[in-house]
Amino acid sequence: MILRNKHFLLSSFHFDLIRFRFNGRYFPSSVFCLLSVLLISSCKTTESSTAYKIPDAKVNDVIGEDPKQTEFENTFLEGKKQEILGNADKALAIYRDLLKQQPENDVVNFQIGNILYAQHKYLDALPYLKISVKQNPSNKYYEQLYAELLNHTGNPKGAxxxxxxxxxxxxxxxxxxxxYAYFLSLTGDFQKAIDTYNKIESQVGVSEDLSMAKQQLYMKLGKKQAAIDEIQKLxxxxxxxxxxxxMLADLYTGLGQNDKAMEVIEKLGKADPNNAQxxxxxxAFYRKxxxxxxxxxxxxxxxxxxxMNIxxxxxxxxxxxxxLNDEKRKTEALxxxxxxxxxxxxxxxxxxxxxxxxxxxxxxxxxxxxYQKALKVDDSKFTVWQQVLILESSLNLKDxxxxxAQRCLEIFPNQGLPHYMIGVSNLQNKxxxxxxxxxxxxxxxxxxxxVIMSQLYSGLGDVYAGMKKNTSSDSCYELALTYDEGxxxxxxxxxYQLSLRGEKLDKAVSLxxxxxxxxxDDAGYLDTYGWILYKQKKYSEAKTQIEKSLQHGGEKDPAISEHYG
Known part of the structure; x- marks a missing residue:
């Protein structure tokens, strides 16, 4: 569905970052701030010849005549200042104090409602906008925010x-x-929404936005031919x-009208034989x-x-x-x-x-x-670096x-993975x-x-083990298992470290x-078990486990062969 100009919040760090649309022109909101002050003295306004709504009272009638009113205006400006500085709560407090003096002031009520809207406090904001709209029904910005709040509080019909x-x-x-058409569609009044879109079309002509919106609504009404006619017209x-x-061919295909779909596709092919669309x-037709x-x-x-777009x-x-587990799909994907x-x-x-x-x-x-080719074209994507480092690690490409990892760290100094991989490389090189x-x-x-934290503490445990700092090593392994007990x-x-030290062998067996x-069937795990049993002087059982290790690929590891010897 289509919704236009939904966002018009006034809260910002800089007035000039916000611009409002009037009669096809845009104006910086700093102008709005000045005019807001002028609006304070009168809740009722009339449409001026300019884009903004200025009260009937002249500027000199508003500013400088009444000290209390001047104080009110200055306080309002302080509220706007706090909004600009991002102090929404302070601004709200100031505006609420002003309402004690003028509870029906449309501008102040609007400012409060607008801040609450920005904070997603829609129910809280609604009563303030009701007052603004009641006091000044000709102000379209009050009306638009009011509509938005009605929708957010479950009343699209009101919007x-x-x-x-x-x-x-x-x-x-x-x-x-x-x-209007958008909110009608939310209420389920699809035909009236279509009628409204047709009214727009009579003013602006046929457009993709309008045709797509109407086509979707016709489908919801079950008017399939009308939906087809709409895309045909487009x-x-x-x-x-x-x-x-x-689009027309896809619609025919979706509706099961394959002959019609094929006619359109053939027409498309004749018009442009090389057309990727x-x-x-x-x-899509063949797949269907x-x-x-x-x-x-x-x-x-x-x-x-x-x-065709990549x-x-x-x-x-x-x-x-x-x-990809399907052989045919795998071949096609490659x-x-x-x-x-x-x-x-x-x-x-x-x-x-x-x-x-x-x-x-x-x-x-x-x-x-x-992945490396991708990095040569664009090295700014960390996800690609991540895959490169993981694959190089699994392939044991140490250099x-x-x-x-060092190159990655230069580009992404706040990522943990390159630090981890450099650590792994240094650990392997002792x-x-x-x-x-x-x-x-x-x-x-x-x-x-x-899981990642578990891997990090595991690596740190391996480092401390290499440094013969056994207490620190054990603590890191325990932390790793706390993060990921599996x-x-x-x-x-x-x-294995416990077995090398000949300590806590019962715990080693349990692990x-x-x-x-x-x-x-993991050869390394079987070898570890065999070595623990050897340390426990259970030589026959140890021999059985290490033989299993050799049967499952352990013969390629010199350390396992040495244990067997």
Missing amino acids: AGVYEYLSKQSPNDVDYLFN SDANPGEAHYLA AQLSLA NGEDEKYFEAMKNVFASRD DTKIKVLLEYLQY ALGKILVDTHPNEAKAHAMYADVMNQLSMDVPALEE SLLHD KYNEALSEFSQAIMIGSDDK NTHVMNNYA ITKALAKNP
């Missing part, structure tokens, strides 16, 4: 009534008619706009009818078109992500992703989207390559990880002091995600058996 009144007062102002009025023919409509092969062929044409293509690929980057090689989001598809499919190396600094910085930055990585590392309950 429609306000705009009906305003549209009668200013029959050539189509904004009032737009808002297309006829704009013969050069293929977009409207595509036509191919998109054709794809379950013709998957034809859908994919049409979609390839869409993706190969430089005229965001439309990305939206299509995003839909594919949830179906093909479309490749076409996307070939068509838009200088668009970072094209490379990032293609990388997302491959990342979902655990194609780590090519995914990393595409690349350290280099890219640079414990440097690692300690990075993990500590990442923890200080913090995260609302408990973190099997922490359980394993904690248990590793919990980890194995979740990951029974």
